[in-house]
Amino acid sequence: MTDFWRRNRSWLWPVIFILPAAVLFGVVIVWSSVQTLWISLHSWDGMGPMKWVGLGNYVELFQDPQFYVSLTNNVIWLVLFMLAPPIGLGIALLVNQKIAGMRFAKSLFFTPLVLASVAVGVVFTWVYTPQFGLLSLVYGAFGAAAPAVLSDPNAVTFAVVGAALWPQIAFCMILYLAGLNSLSEDLIGAGRVDGARGWRMLVHVILPQLKEVTFIAIAITAIGALRSFDLVSVMTQGGPFGSSSVLAYDMYRESIFSYRFGYGAAIAAVLFIIMLFFIVWYISRLIKAEREA
Amino acid sequence: MYPRPIQEDARGRRFAYMAIVWGILIIWLAPMFAIMLTSVRTASDIAAGNFWGVPTSIGLIANYTDVFTQTPMAGFYLNSILMTVPSVIMVLILSTLAGFVLSRYRFRGNMLVFAIFIGGNFLPAQIMMIPVRNLMVALGVYDSIFALIIFHTAFQTGFATLFMRNFIAALPSELFEAARAEGASPTQVLRHVVLPLVRPALAALAILIFTFVWNDYFWAVVLTVSDTAKPVTAGLAQLRGQYYSAWNILSAATIVVAIPPVALFYFMQRHFVAGLTMGAVKG
Known part of the structure; x- marks a missing residue:
């Protein structure tokens, strides 16, 4: 035994090192995710025996009007979230100056990113309160009464996305600031010699150099939009009447409140398949970059 | 550097630039300021609908103590x-x-x-x-x-x-x-x-x-x-x-x-x- 150990320890140690992380991640994260796909083919209340229903849950899901409401909301999230990278870039350009006090200003711009999403949800619920919130103050300045955005089925999703954009913009801003700090001075100098300034400089010289950052910002923002759950749960609980729900929240509600674990698993599976597109896109580019390096 | 750095001797321009930055920052963090302001108001101010006026009295200590003792x-x-x-x-x-x-x-x-x-x-x-x-x-x-x-x-x-x-x-x-x-x-x-x-x-x-x-x-x-x-x-x-x-x-x-x-x-x-x-x- 000791002899075996001595001869093989050069590869046994690495195996021992990686095992705890691999086993824990493999069992809790990967295996659980796979199991959900299996559960989605059953009818199950979470306690009794599981009953095989094949694709029944999916058939029911595709006939459920709520599914299309939530899916549409997910698309609204995805489209509006694409405002985060350009606005983040805008703020990054604004604060990328070395002036006294700018460092402090930068860190204040970052703040929404480190706030708990529940805190962001409570803050914006307060902002949107019709009688006395911050929004009513703005409307009041124009002599108008503020609409109750969180109880208006047509406005509610936009209001929730507005809250979610706050930290997302801060995140994109951090990425772009790092990108702006690693620009090639030679290319900028050459651009200036050629007479490029302002907007044309940005489009033709700066943005091409920020391609990698832009890719990361867009991919992560897209994944974040599809994962949205916290703010919907805190601000509206999917209401009024399911009009602000998203797939992630539907899944939670069907499983935890209605004990329809099989149906919930089917919603999770559909969400996963939609996200898979972005995840695979992101990872394949990461690995390609890794191979080239 | 991009954008082109504002020159160090352009005092006036630097000052104006920072004023704009702070102005945007105030709008950016307005929701946070609003919640901070509300957290120091007394329950009677809230009940009377005084959310934005001058607080009649400061409830800072009472509110934060209540968070830990009453909840x-x-x-x-x-x-x-x-x-x-x-x-x-x-x-x-x-x-x-x-x-x-x-x-x-x-x-x-x-x-x-x-x-x-x-x-x-x-x-x-x-x-x-x-x-x-x-x-x-x-x-x-x-x-x-x-x-x-x-x-x-x-x-x-x-x-x-x-x-x-x-x-x-x-x-x-x-x-x-x-x-x-x-x-x-x-x-x-x-x-x-x-x-x-x-x-x-x-x-x-x-x-x-x-x-x-x-x-x-x-x-x-x-x-x-x-x-x-x-x-x-x-x-x-x-x-x-x-x-x-x-x-x-x-x-x-x-x-x-x-x-x-x-x-x-x-x-x-x-x-x-x-x-x-x-x-x-x-x-």
């Missing part, structure tokens, strides 16, 4: 600390070990393991919710902070391993070749080469993981139901239901929940930003 927030706070600190420590240990192996040992499937660690990190939480909940019930830890510690350690290890792997891969390979030439065992390389060099990465990672775990809301509501186990995020959501008209208490509670990650961020901003951009995979 279960003190218990939630303790739960959050007891959940977050062990999770961070475990993640740092597991990810340093795994990152070391993935970056310095060639073996078949290395890239696959690495891709799984990254990919798992992007999965929607819902895809693993039901089995994770069942697992915690089976382990007898459901509705306790141990369920949260186990889950967060497992989940954050994915991101952290990617992070540590990239950091260790960027260390000069001469160090590792020299150690190998001297016949150092993997444990010796880990202790004498890796550990002294990864300290800055561990600092950055610790702050990021602390923030992610402290701020988590989804798993807090999925894995805990009773007040004795709930962390602050689930606790704040619960208070929002109970104190929906006491905006002064709710605002103070929100600030209290937000403070640890924000304070950590301000004290160690350099590490935080470096970590986030180095990892650059976390939503």
